[in-house]
Amino acid sequence: MTSEKKRYSYYEHTGSRRIGHSSSTLEHGPVDECEAYVQSTPTMIFHAPYPMEKNPTAASRLRPLRMRQAFADIGYHVIDMSGTTPERRRKMAALKKNLRQGMKPEFLYSENSTQPNVFATSVKSGFAPMLDNAILSLVRRHGIPSGVFYRDIYWKFAHAPAKTVIGKLSPFFHRLDMRGYLRNNVHFFLPSEGMATYLNLPNDAMFSALPPAGDSGRTMPLPTGPLRLFYVGGLGGHYRLDALVAALKQEPSIELELVTRPEQWKAALAQDSSLGSDQIHVHHLNSSELDPLYADTHIGILAVEPSDYRKFAAPAKLFEYISRGRPVLVTAGTEAARIVNKLDAGWQVNYGIADIAQILTFLKAHPEDVKQKARNARIAAQTNTWRDRARSVAEVLTESK
Numbered sequence: 370m371t372s373e374k375k376r377y378s379y380y381e382h383t384g385s386r387r388i389g390h391s392s393s394t395l396e397h398g399p400v401d402e403c404e405a406y407v408q409s410t411p412t413m414i415f416h417a418p419y420p421m422e423k424n425p426t427a428a429s430r431l432r433p434l435r436m437r438q439a440f441a442d443i444g445y446h447v448i449d450m451s452g453t454t455p456e457r458r459r460k461m462a463a464l465k466k467n468l469r470q471g472m473k474p475e476f477l478y479s480e481n482s483t484q485p486n487v488f489a490t491s492v493k494s495g496f497a498p499m500l501d502n503a504i505l506s507l508v509r510r511h512g513i514p515s516g517v518f519y520r521d522i523y524w525k526f527a528h529a530p531a532k533t534v535i536g537k538l539s540p541f542f543h544r545l546d547m548r549g550y551l552r553n554n555v556h557f558f559l560p561s562e563g564m565a566t567y568l569n570l571p572n573d574a575m576f577s578a579l580p581p582a583g584d585s586g587r588t589m590p591l592p593t594g595p596l597r598l599f600y601v602g603g604l605g606g607h608y609r610l611d612a613l614v615a616a617l618k619q620e621p622s623i624e625l626e627l628v629t630r631p632e633q634w635k636a637a638l639a640q641d642s643s644l645g646s647d648q649i650h651v652h653h654l655n656s657s658e659l660d661p662l663y664a665d666t667h668i669g670i671l672a673v674e675p676s677d678y679r680k681f682a683a684p685a686k687l688f689e690y691i692s693r694g695r696p697v698l699v700t701a702g703t704e705a706a707r708i709v710n711k712l713d714a715g716w717q718v719n720y721g722i723a724d725i726a727q728i729l730t731f732l733k734a735h736p737e738d739v740k741q742k743a744r745n746a747r748i749a750a751q752t753n754t755w756r757d758r759a760r761s762v763a764e765v766l767t768e769s770k
Contacts, residue, residue: 410446413763414464414477414508417451418486418501424655428602428685429520431656432581433480436518439759440478448474450504454495461504468511476766477508477515479555485542488535498542502549509553514766516556518579521682522567556765561704563681577765580708581685583692585754588747589664590694591740596733599666599695601628601659602686604637609674611641616725617648623729625670626662628652663693667739668715668732671699675720679703692750696742698728714746 415437425431433451441447450460479501482489487498508515531537550557551571558579559565565576602608617623629637631653638644652662669690673679680703687705690697697715699706706717718728732739 411444412446412448412472412474413440414448414450414474414513415440416477416479416501416504417481418457418479418489419482420452420456420490421449424657428581428689429483432518432520432685435582435584435755436478436480436759436762439755440763442756443759443763445475445759445763450477453490454497454500457500457504458495458497461500461507464504465507468507474508474513476763477505477513478762478766479505479515479517481517481520481546483520484535485539486546487542488539498545499549502546502553505549505553505555514556514769515553516558516762516766517550518558519550519564519568521560522564556769558762558765560683561681563704567681577761579758579761580683580753581688582753582755582758583688583750585692585750585756587660587692588694588750589660591667591743592665596623596668596729596736596739597666598623598625598668598670598698599628599662599690600625600670600686601689602684604629604633605640610670610672611674612720612722612725613670613672614641614643614646614649615722616729617646618643619726620729620733621648623648623733625649626652626666628654628659628662660693663695666695667743669693669695669697671697671703671705672718672720672725673700675700675702679705683708688753691746691753694743694747694750696739696746698732712745712749713742714749715742 417433419430421434421437422430423434425434437447437449437451448464450457450464452460486501487496505515531539547568557565557568557570557576559568559576560578560580562576562578565573568576570576600610604610613625617625625648627649629651634644634651634653654662669686671684671687671690679700683704687697687699687708691712691714697705697709699709699715699717700720701717709715710717716728716732718724
């Protein structure tokens with residue numbers, strides 16, 4: 370299969386007339402609204418057990434949006450199978466009809482949720498624990514290979530008993546999802562190869578590493594002026610910045626631009642009042658509003674408290690930083706540190722106040738080192754785009770036919 374495919378138009382049926390589109394992504398409506406399939410054009414199915422968000426604030430919702438668009442960008446006609454439970458039911462019925470009529474998608478790619486599929490969207494719209502398994506079974510019966518990006522396994526690292534009904538039921542439904550994936554010979558795309566150890570997959574041929582990526586053509590020059598740091602993401606839990614915040618006090622001229630959700634900021638500030646420092650500027654923004662902050666900062670931050678989970682987790686924010694040409698300060702011993710070292714696009718540091726303060730002092734005194742790592746980040750950004758990840762998926766799944 371060639372890496373770049375020819376773009377084309379599709380027709381969406383709207384009443385008695387047809388409207389031509391230049392995009393190759395079917396974003397709205399069930400599959401059977403697309404009447405005129407060009408059989409010579411490669412087609413793929415994009416599945417997610419939840420609706421797509423236009424301007425997500427969470428990385429877990431940004432990634433599927435980027436991947437769906439990336440498949441279209443490399444030339445695939447994208448059949449969208451995301452949505453609420455009723456929407457996915459309707460789209461499955463339309464897909465079944467089109468498959469019977471001879472439509473031949475090359476593969477199905479799915480982006481699962483942190484939650485079990487059944488809880489990925491509100492159960493108020495319908496409770497269908499086997500719906501997504503049925504979609505996978507449908508394409509398998511038609512000889513269409515499928516793959517799923519298995520996002521994370523937080524549920525295997527729970528440190529306290531679940532308090533909610535959904536929390537208590539989730540482990541059962543996670544295992545149910547896993548049985549469905551295995552029964553339908555799904556290929557697992559994982560954030561890193563290290564995560565496979567915790568999934569107990571039958572053989573190595575069943576998985577591939579598919580780390581996050583960044584947008585193409587988004588790199589920026591470094592700003593002038595005093596050193597400024599940038600962090601975007603959650604606070605608390607798996608993302609504790611306590612040591613970094615304490616280390617900042619030893620370098621008063623260094624400032625941190627911090628983007629997080631309002632409720633997480635409120636909870637974190639209640640636990641640690643030092644977050645209210647004049648050196649820390651807090652923002653509550655969505656993914657489309659971050660470029661001005663990237664333009665004003667020098668270094669992306671992933672110097673979070675280490676854990677067993679961090680040994681194989683690859684945070685989406687890592688490649689978001691790199692895609693803007695920002696080198697990354699990352700905690701040693703993590704998967705993110707392994708990637709940063711491989712790309713030579715940042716610095717790893719032991720998680721501790723003294724160690725972080727020392728590297729901040731060094732970076733403040735050596736702007737030439739920051740510039741060099743930023744150059745390396747811009748180079749890495751060119752080959753770590755969402756289109757690159759979409760090509761990797763296509764190559765793996767089409768070769769498995």
